[in-house]
Amino acid sequence: MNNLVELRKENTMTQKALSEYLGISQGNLCDWEKGRSEPDIATLIKIANYFGVSVDFLVGNADYEGFIKYREDNCNNASDILLQYNTLSIYDKELVQSLIYRLRKNHENK
Secondary structure, X not given: OOOHHHHHHHOOOOHHHHHHHHOOOHHHHHHHHOOOOOOOHHHHHHHHHHHOOOHHHHHOOOOXXXXXXXXXXXXXXXXXXXHXXXXXXXXXXXXXXXXXXXXXXXXXXX
């Protein structure tokens, strides 16, 4: 996992905090960071989503420029979503907020 340590440190996250978030032992995370073992694909996706990167970037198959492009694309998408959100009625905004809340709760329970 070529970029995991850098992402974790860039986000000032400890091994303990990340391992707790992922529901794994700190030893497993350490093994991944040192290249002694690898997580399953579901965990790779969870890590990539958490840090807002692609799985390719996470495992070292995408270069830094690809990473920047990925972040810029996501940022543009977020800006577009925010612009659309701002045009909604108060009622519709409350519906969107409720949906986001339910999606996050569902994601946390997985």
